Amino acid sequence: MGSKLSITLLALAALITAAQAQDKTQDKSSDVIARGEYLARAGDCTACHTAAEGRLFAGGRPMPTPFGTIYTSNITPDPETGIGKWSADDFYRTMHNGRFPDGGLIYPAMPFASYTKVTRADSDAIFAYLRSIQAVNQKNKPHELRFPYDNRQLILGWRTLYFREGEFRPDPAKSAEWNRGAYLVEGLGHCSMCHSPINALGGTSQSDAFKGGLIPMQNWYAPSLTNNREAGLGDWSIKDITDLLQTGVSARGVVYGPMAEVVHNSLQYLDDADTRAMAVYLKGIAEASSPPPASSALPNTESSLLISLGKTVYDKNCASCHGTQGEGKPPHWPPLANNQSIEMQSAVNPIRMVLNGGYPPGTKGNPMPYGMPPFAGLLSDNEVAAVVSYIRTAWGNRGTPVSAREANELRSAPLN
Template identity: 75%
Template structure:
């Protein structure tokens, strides 16, 4: 980041004579600022660009990646340490092309692969909003990347492989509502950042968009949004999807893990119309697929032992909330019978829910969520494997058995 700061400094000097940059200083149109504030919520800028207990949008939040730790940047209008000297052209170019005003390349942790779809008009509104917030003088913290990832020119290769520039193009065969949903999901919502598998190069292929993947460093599995076997929403009603996105709970299940942050910081603030548009689009992505044969990682004799133990634990620890038949007490206690999230080929999420428990996000639609207790401290690896195997296979569920080793490996998952 130091390099960026230097580059920004020199670029700022070259702008001194130019008047374009200063045109932004005139009182911003209130409606535009308000629209920008809303769109900044849709883009969830605050989640990354604000440190816990830090100044709003002043950056400095560590972002652990497989390549080292990135620190987010100050996007307040401070002239020295923020984006105070940027023009709306430069801001749009950054969103659209992933380049700083001096031509330098952004790390793709900033989801410009999605933000490139944002319209000029919306980009200008977000910029107007960012100009309106209090300027905070807080220098950007240098990134801490390992060799060779600390070489920014590598981003060029990444861009060639994975970045395709261009605003969202409405599909004339679809409704306005569908197109609005697609624009939000693919653009500002940057859902593909997690719901598309990330490969060893930190890239995600467009042809595999929304097909799901393990989120690096966080050890949560972001399920496929296209397969109804995972989080595909083809079988959900629109009401169930909108409840889920806006309040964090629904008759089908509750939001947990990293998605809780998205609902907490972003989706709960979206208008009903926008949430519905996103739901319409997401529902259309879901493709029916016959349940595949379970891919077991444990032998069948081990599996039957697991099941016996698993049922004992389930009846003792889980049934009081989730029901002996796995029907739950929706929306607060999710049903487990027939639950896609539990039967997915990746067992990461159900194992982690048993280990760590969790609260759905507290939202205006569900301000006092019900929490699930953690069991990491009371169940052994064998017991965790047994109870997860049980819920993945009982009541007609078609998940595969999980081993104590898989359960043990996830005990070390970061919790922050």
């Protein structure tokens, strides 16, 4: 009797231990999945791989490019139409080397030139997360690319010019925080996809990384992250940078245009330590020397007429929020004085903000953002040019005047 009981107890104890062990492995795998989800947010996978009103990661979102329309792919674990049959090796190869499991070449609309820097462990975690989501049976739509870009072999040429395979290598001379920031910005964050000039071949040379450029098809200017006269953050406090990345608004300015999407879908989910690391790195890559102010293409008399009309337009339509001295009420009503976004050489963004208005993204840190009305229907081309010229040159701002023609051209810029 006694021995039977002790055997039973022993068996029970063994069972409990086994169960505990299993709990532990489950915990471990759910930890990996949670980390994968976090990393998938950092990589902003959803921006492309989830269509409007579509199922999570089922693809099918049209991506207009100068070469035609690319449709994003289904990355749910569906075995027929998604990545259900892929192994972790296959997934790593896609991220790291831009090739499908069968060796096929992937169009560089997928930012594998950045994702190549992602570590194997992080790639595995993202894959584990993607394996855990709801499978969706939805066939990929064929791309609609013009000749000759519909020939995937051309990608080989692009790769030779612009693709350098290799995981991120920390710089031992820098802090762990700087290196973590660099890893996120250069790798999963794929910031260089927009913040670098894109040449006619759809490529970016390494030496131009983060130097800024007009985003093809969208007609928003992605400012340089290294130049303090654009979006270089050398003169910003770490707190202002982390506020901007995490909440979408800051004492120095707010995010708008395509960057609103990045904060909305990706950056707001990063933890404080990672956000700070990105801020430290971004502040660090800003170059100390400031290039000389740009010169205006407009004749002086035209400029001064524009600027004087601009002040009238500004006082009537803008000053109630942005202040008579461009001081704003930060962070919600951004200052325009000493605002790099207003002053930088490309006037595309300030013109578009006047025409289209906009809301910063709703985030955990700023769930009910204040918005700016679109003035496209209220102001003439001349008035738009005038008010943009005024805000670019008033209050010590060092921008240049813009012409009514530039304002007119941006009326037809795509809004979505």
